Amino acid sequence: MKRALLFGALSILACATAATVLGTQSAGDEILFPHARHAQAKVECIVCHETIWDAKTLTGDFLPPMAKCFECHKEKNVPGQCGFCHSDVKSATHWPKREPRLKFDHAAHLERTKEDCTKCHSRLSQPGHPAPITDGHAACMSCHNHAQQYADASCSTCHIDLTSYPLAPLLAVSHEGDFLRRHALVAKGSGASCATCHDQNFCLDCHAKTTMVKVETKFADRPDRAFIHRNDFLGRHSVEARADPVSCQRCHSPSFCETCHQQSHVAFGSPNARNPHPAGWGLPGSGAFHGDAARRDILSCASCHDQGDQSNCVQCHKVGGIGGDPHPASFASQHSLREAGSDGRCVACHR
Amino acid sequence: MSLRKVLVLALFAAGAARADGTATTLFDSRPYVRDGGYQESPIYESFSLFARSDGNDWLQDVRISARGWARLTLGPPFDDHRTAGDVDSLFLEGRLLKRHLLVRVGRQLQVGGAARATQFDGVSARAIIAYGFGAEVFGGAPVQPRFAVSNGDVITGARIFWSHAFDSEVGASYVYALHRGYVARNDFALDGSYTPLRAVTVSGIAQWSLEEDRLAEAKLQALWQVTQKITLTADVQRTEPDLFLDRDSIFAVFADEVRNEAGGEAVWRVLQPLSLSANWHWLNVAGGHGERGGTRATFHTPQGGSYGVELRLLSEPDNGYKQARVFATRKLHQFLLTVDLDAYWLEQQINTQKHSILATATCGWPISPRWDAMVAGSLGTTPYFERRVELIARLTYKFGLPGGFK
Numbered sequence: 160m161k162r163a164l165l166f167g168a169l170s171i172l173a174c175a176t177a178a179t180v181l182g183t184q185s186a187g188d189e190i191l192f193p194h195a196r197h198a199q200a201k202v203e204c205i206v207c208h209e210t211i212w213d214a215k216t217l218t219g220d221f222l223p224p225m226a227k228c229f230e231c232h233k234e235k236n237v238p239g240q241c242g243f244c245h246s247d248v249k250s251a252t253h254w255p256k257r258e259p260r261l262k263f264d265h266a267a268h269l270e271r272t273k274e275d276c277t278k279c280h281s282r283l284s285q286p287g288h289p290a291p292i293t294d295g296h297a298a299c300m301s302c303h304n305h306a307q308q309y310a311d312a313s314c315s316t317c318h319i320d321l322t323s324y325p326l327a328p329l330l331a332v333s334h335e336g337d338f339l340r341r342h343a344l345v346a347k348g349s350g351a352s353c354a355t356c357h358d359q360n361f362c363l364d365c366h367a368k369t370t371m372v373k374v375e376t377k378f379a380d381r382p383d384r385a386f387i388h389r390n391d392f393l394g395r396h397s398v399e400a401r402a403d404p405v406s407c408q409r410c411h412s413p414s415f416c417e418t419c420h421q422q423s424h425v426a427f428g429s430p431n432a433r434n435p436h437p438a439g440w441g442l443p444g445s446g447a448f449h450g451d452a453a454r455r456d457i458l459s460c461a462s463c464h465d466q467g468d469q470s471n472c473v474q475c476h477k478v479g480g481i482g483g484d485p486h487p488a489s490f491a492s493q494h495s496l497r498e499a500g501s502d503g504r505c506v507a508c509h510r
Numbered sequence: 511m512s513l514r515k516v517l518v519l520a521l522f523a524a525g526a527a528r529a530d531g532t533a534t535t536l537f538d539s540r541p542y543v544r545d546g547g548y549q550e551s552p553i554y555e556s557f558s559l560f561a562r563s564d565g566n567d568w569l570q571d572v573r574i575s576a577r578g579w580a581r582l583t584l585g586p587p588f589d590d591h592r593t594a595g596d597v598d599s600l601f602l603e604g605r606l607l608k609r610h611l612l613v614r615v616g617r618q619l620q621v622g623g624a625a626r627a628t629q630f631d632g633v634s635a636r637a638i639i640a641y642g643f644g645a646e647v648f649g650g651a652p653v654q655p656r657f658a659v660s661n662g663d664v665i666t667g668a669r670i671f672w673s674h675a676f677d678s679e680v681g682a683s684y685v686y687a688l689h690r691g692y693v694a695r696n697d698f699a700l701d702g703s704y705t706p707l708r709a710v711t712v713s714g715i716a717q718w719s720l721e722e723d724r725l726a727e728a729k730l731q732a733l734w735q736v737t738q739k740i741t742l743t744a745d746v747q748r749t750e751p752d753l754f755l756d757r758d759s760i761f762a763v764f765a766d767e768v769r770n771e772a773g774g775e776a777v778w779r780v781l782q783p784l785s786l787s788a789n790w791h792w793l794n795v796a797g798g799h800g801e802r803g804g805t806r807a808t809f810h811t812p813q814g815g816s817y818g819v820e821l822r823l824l825s826e827p828d829n830g831y832k833q834a835r836v837f838a839t840r841k842l843h844q845f846l847l848t849v850d851l852d853a854y855w856l857e858q859q860i861n862t863q864k865h866s867i868l869a870t871a872t873c874g875w876p877i878s879p880r881w882d883a884m885v886a887g888s889l890g891t892t893p894y895f896e897r898r899v900e901l902i903a904r905l906t907y908k909f910g911l912p913g914g915f916k
Contacts, residue, residue, distance in 0.1 A: 257812060257813070257814075333733075333735075333741065335741060335777045335779070335785065335787065336741070336743065336775050336776075336777040336787040336789065337775055337787065337789050337804070341731065341743070341745075343626075343627075344703075344713050344714070344715060344729060344731055345703070345713070346621050346622065346627070347621070347622055347623055347626070347699075347701050347715050348622075348679055348681065348701045348702060348703040348713055348715070350621040350622040351636070351673075352677070353621070358560060358575065359575060359599055359601075359618060359619050360558055360560070360575060360577050360598070360599060362619055362621065362627065363577065363598045363599055363619060363629070366619060366627045366629065367598045367599075367619075367629055367653075368629050368653050368654070368655035369596035369597065369598050369629070369653060369655075370598060371536075371554050371556055371579040371581060371596070372536065372538060372554060376536075376538055376540075376902060377536070377904075379870065379872050379884070379886040379888075379902050379904075380839075380846060380848050380872040380874045380884050380886065381839075381848075382818075382837035382838075382839060382848050382849075382850040382870070383808065383816045383818060383837065383839055389852070390835075390850070390852040390868045390870065390888075391852065391854075391866045391868050391890065391892040391893075391898070393543075393892070393894055394854075394856075394860060394863075394866045394892045394893040394894055395831055395854060395856070395860075395866070397829070397860065398824060398826065398828075398829045398830060398831055398856070398860075399824070401795070401826045401827075401828055401829065402793060402795065402800055402802065402824055402825075402826040403769070403771075403793075404751045404754075404769070405727070405749045405751050405754050405769065408751065408754040408755070409626055409627070409754065410627070411655070412655055412756070413755065413759070414655065415655050418589075422542075422544065422588055422589055422590070423542070423543045423544050424544050424545055425543075431545055454767065454796070455767055455795075455796035455797045456751075456767065456796060456797075457751070457752050457755070457767060458751055458752075458754075458755070461755065461759065501692070501693075502692065502693075502758070503689065503690060503691075503692030503693070503694070503756075503757065503758020503759070504757070504758060504759070506692075
């Protein structure tokens, strides 16, 4: 096991190193484009960014190809002049494709701003200073109803995936780390906050009792997401259930466990059922006595023996039965037989 | 006329409507255990629709959500049913009284307070009254889980709350449920989340079983953002698992169990794309102690890829395991490729085995803005399958009305 842990630690180190290298190697070439000088020369934005005019999303190529530069700078289209635009032409490549993180309709916004790009792009990158090209939230909220959306924490109006952002500013709902275990507390306290980004179908992927397949199957291509039943959960589910039975019970009623165990022929009453109980199960004081086990982990019992009155404890644990009277000594003085009719547990015997 | 058209036409009647949704075909050939190993190969067809309209003067933000599925199994089915199907959600909602009252009717999920996450068929309403005070109520029949049958069950509940800000809210809630005509749940809960400083959030919940006069669950959690890059979390939890059984279950009589848990987590965003996290919890379960811990490193590339390594351990008095996992997601031309290697080692044998190793690879292909496809294959050896093989194929069609998919 030590070897496995050592292997794991080395894997983390190797992957982190490799990932860091992979992630930073593309910073070689830079296009030395002076936005300010082009603006002074009255070159309209649309001259270079033609495709942005009709863009309804941020998916696509909005940066100009090299041929666009040569429409004006014809004299630079000769060997030896690459440095006019490229900082390191040897490592030049295509514009990197970036996943959009915002829902933004340029076409609609250009109409509203009367084609004035500077309403949002108050600053533009200069050679050697690849700064952000907007003021971020301030650019959006200076205009219209986005300020109200921000105040309402209606993030999904603009943002596609908040999980790719750093921790700040919304600490309470930061999805970093083991958010899978933390999220219940957030949702219980202020589910409306969750609803600003996630509709009910998102929650139902995991929480629906009617769902067609487990969410890990549905999104097999998202190994980066945290799921509870990933990969071979079946093999270790008994360990997980013993360590935290409530975590199972929140979503699965015992009937779920019991039906699956029956279908698998490992539950009481199913054909060819195997006896999963250890030796000494019926012997008090054996260390494996079922009474002690039931007090420790009743949900395990329920996962196979929940077929109703005739298949479980009360067959033996009844007045006159071999399991003895299940009522504590003072029970009769505190409860009347009349109460039994209104308690689902009592009617197993007291019909 | 299809359900989809009916729903959209209903929305059009209410005003300008937009709708989008997906139709997904999923093939999943996976093994199951029954006196040996068998391969089940079902084909699923699922459909989801989310339609919305601005509404009119008295009813705003009208929305319809619908999601359902059907299944046809090739070969011997695990649950002895060759065909199956169900509805996950089907509700209509709208806001009244200048958006102060949200009303939702149909199959839905109730979340919050004592209700936990309850899927039910019925009506719910959430009202913002004034100064951050509000109330929500719901009632209906709980949705029957897969494999189960209806017993004439009923669930109802309410929650009142005061919301100081979106990250600071306190609430009191109550839930009452009947199963087979007997009381199944009768719980009261207090919950709260408070952010006194921008960098600190404290939240908690306590749920009391009125039927048993015992604490079913209590949890307290504190988050502290030490710096922009480091966050610490500490939490304690106490549960009485038998109170999560329906109170009409005979098993509730024989249980005597309390579970405690305490621990914390640290998250360190080393660089913007590189995040490290580690967590550890001490467990006190009936019969002894245990622990749960893990560490994870995740790196996101600007191109949308990600790489990760994860180590986990879990121990409880009867068994435990140590797990190692490596995954990678990478875009190659237009394809999205993923690899997931997962292995764990058990402390005690399960089905005479002490380890599980599973490798999964997927390839996704966005055929067009409307269509995308994915195939996945998984191979390994596990305690229940000497050789475990799973094949998945998924085809998704996205649509939008009117004016196409957004």
